[in-house]
Amino acid sequence: MKGLYAIVDTKLLARRGTDPLEYARALLVARPAALQLRAKDLPARAILFLLRALGPMCRQAGVPLVANDRADLAALAGCESVHIGQDDVPYELVRRIAPQLSVGISTHTPDQLERALKERPRYVAYGPVFETSTKSNPDPVVGVDGLERAALRARAEGTPLVAIGGITLARIPEIAAHADAVAVIADLYPEGATLHDVSERARAFQMALGVVPRRGAA
Amino acid sequence: MSLLLAGLVVAGTSGALMIGRWLARRRDQANELAGAAGDDKDAPTKDADEARAQAEVEAEAPARDDGESPAEAERKDKADPPAARTKKGAARVQLEGFVCQLGDVLMRITGEEAWLAGGVVLSEEIPVAVLFVAPDAVHDCVIYVRARPRDCLLWLEPLDPSAVLVGGEPPSSVEHGGIRFERTRRLPLRPRRIGVGAPDVGDAVVVAEYASAGAERLLVLKANSGVVRAYRGLELERGSYEVIASGDTTLES
Numbered sequence: 001m002k003g004l005y006a007i008v009d010t011k012l013l014a015r016r017g018t019d020p021l022e023y024a025r026a027l028l029v030a031r032p033a034a035l036q037l038r039a040k041d042l043p044a045r046a047i048l049f050l051l052r053a054l055g056p057m058c059r060q061a062g063v064p065l066v067a068n069d070r071a072d073l074a075a076l077a078g079c080e081s082v083h084i085g086q087d088d089v090p091y092e093l094v095r096r097i098a099p100q101l102s103v104g105i106s107t108h109t110p111d112q113l114e115r116a117l118k119e120r121p122r123y124v125a126y127g128p129v130f131e132t133s134t135k136s137n138p139d140p141v142v143g144v145d146g147l148e149r150a151a152l153r154a155r156a157e158g159t160p161l162v163a164i165g166g167i168t169l170a171r172i173p174e175i176a177a178h179a180d181a182v183a184v185i186a187d188l189y190p191e192g193a194t195l196h197d198v199s200e201r202a203r204a205f206q207m208a209l210g211v212v213p214r215r216g217a218a
Numbered sequence: 219m220s221l222l223l224a225g226l227v228v229a230g231t232s233g234a235l236m237i238g239r240w241l242a243r244r245r246d247q248a249n250e251l252a253g254a255a256g257d258d259k260d261a262p263t264k265d266a267d268e269a270r271a272q273a274e275v276e277a278e279a280p281a282r283d284d285g286e287s288p289a290e291a292e293r294k295d296k297a298d299p300p301a302a303r304t305k306k307g308a309a310r311v312q313l314e315g316f317v318c319q320l321g322d323v324l325m326r327i328t329g330e331e332a333w334l335a336g337g338v339v340l341s342e343e344i345p346v347a348v349l350f351v352a353p354d355a356v357h358d359c360v361i362y363v364r365a366r367p368r369d370c371l372l373w374l375e376p377l378d379p380s381a382v383l384v385g386g387e388p389p390s391s392v393e394h395g396g397i398r399f400e401r402t403r404r405l406p407l408r409p410r411r412i413g414v415g416a417p418d419v420g421d422a423v424v425v426a427e428y429a430s431a432g433a434e435r436l437l438v439l440k441a442n443s444g445v446v447r448a449y450r451g452l453e454l455e456r457g458s459y460e461v462i463a464s465g466d467t468t469l470e471s
Binding site for chain 1: 321323335338354413464
């Protein structure tokens, strides 16, 4: 896993009146390292509908689809991965119930990171690296130093690390050396941006992270 | 000649006696079975449809990842802990006539959701009920469904069994939390664990179902091993919940 970990946040998109599938299509043009559906505002059936629609799009683009929080819906929709937080169904249980899913774990402190690394997940996410506006109750900022320490531990364990929280294109040079991938929500879709702009920004993130663009569009 | 006749009479009489005893034994066994199920006011009748349903279940249940035979599936149930099973394989167990299946997600109109990750299929000749377990980060819940004599779905939470047992047995009526529950059924059933996280209730269990005057329900499972599990919750009306079926995934489409 290397490059942009693009997040389709339905709450943000609802505010802009943007169709999540059209938005995802715009992101997939850049062939990110992963595409996550984050739909904390939607009921289960709506999330499942979106996951089932995103599945073929992501497969065609060769991009792993990650469901946020909901291992049950990830399993029902046939996603490759699920991203779980500290308050979700525990990693061990997800692996037992749905072993076909690879699991990424959100962590926010060195202790949480150590516990997560012991599970040998698909990846660990660490942050927030910077102040973030897209989470309603954000954890304390870990900073670039905290990310750097986390990266050393993750690399020692051979687990990819995804930097999360407040990441913008302008800040990529600060963190690129300390993360395998960076999760981005808001900065992919600044106010006034078009879907074409979204594709371009996603490409720019990939370039900034040293990922050579692949040919072909989703 | 008379000796020969006497011998034939004795042989005939003892043969008749043996046949009579055999018939009586069969009758007693039938009565015992009827007595065991006699407390079940709505015990399912074993008609041709149910026999067909059973055949379907037997045929579907083992159709897991590798198309193993029913005997192999039974052996694996005993040998492998459910934890060792994959959801993908277990989810193919088809429970004919039940409103939900292993792997489904249940959603109540009140917002609660349950991922049916494991369960205990409770059978007489055919599956009578299923006790599904739904893991959750906060607290697990249990879904009890029956297909016959009518659809019924109970949304339950675990309960300390000592609060409802009398002399170690599920009584005919019990008061719990200020509500009186009457036992509506008492069924001796064979359990079979499926999926992940299903409780171990041995290889034979008595299931006691209780109902209040309202929608509150109690459920007690007493295993032949002596283990007792109890649950309390509500019977949900059709329309107060929705089932997201696990059948079709984008991987399969």
